[in-house]
Amino acid sequence: MHTVSHLPSLLIALCLLARRCDTGLTKMKKLVHYIGQVISQVPGYSDWYNIKYSGDPAIYTYQLLKDYSQGDLELLVQ
Numbered sequence: 001m002h003t004v005s006h007l008p009s010l011l012i013a014l015c016l017l018a019r020r021c022d023t024g025l026t027k028m029k030k031l032v033h034y035i036g037q038v039i040s041q042v043p044g045y046s047d048w049y050n051i052k053y054s055g056d057p058a059i060y061t062y063q064l065l066k067d068y069s070q071g072d073l074e075l076l077v078q
Contacts, residue, residue, distance in 0.1 A: 011038050011049060011064060015076040018051070018067065035076070038064065 018034045036053035042061060049064045067073040 009041065012040060014038050016051070016064075017074040017076055018053075018062075019072045036060075 034053045036051045038049050039052050040050045042048035047063045051060045
């Protein structure tokens with residue numbers, strides 16, 4: 001049986017829903033959901049992935065498998 005961790009290249013181009021804790025300007029923690037797309041795996045760091053979120057020009061880098069195992073990430077099927 002294969003798991004996502006055995007096939008990291010399959011995550012490239014997938015859409016995801018990420019849950020992040022955001023303090024914003026109010027300094028009060030709140031849970032925010034972001035929709036994004038996996039654009040690449042970080043060369044030399046197999047656990048790290050580059051993510052582009054909708055409406056945000058920045059590229060973010062996260063350990064997606066760790067986020068997934070903690071329940072902070074959902075893979076979206078289009």
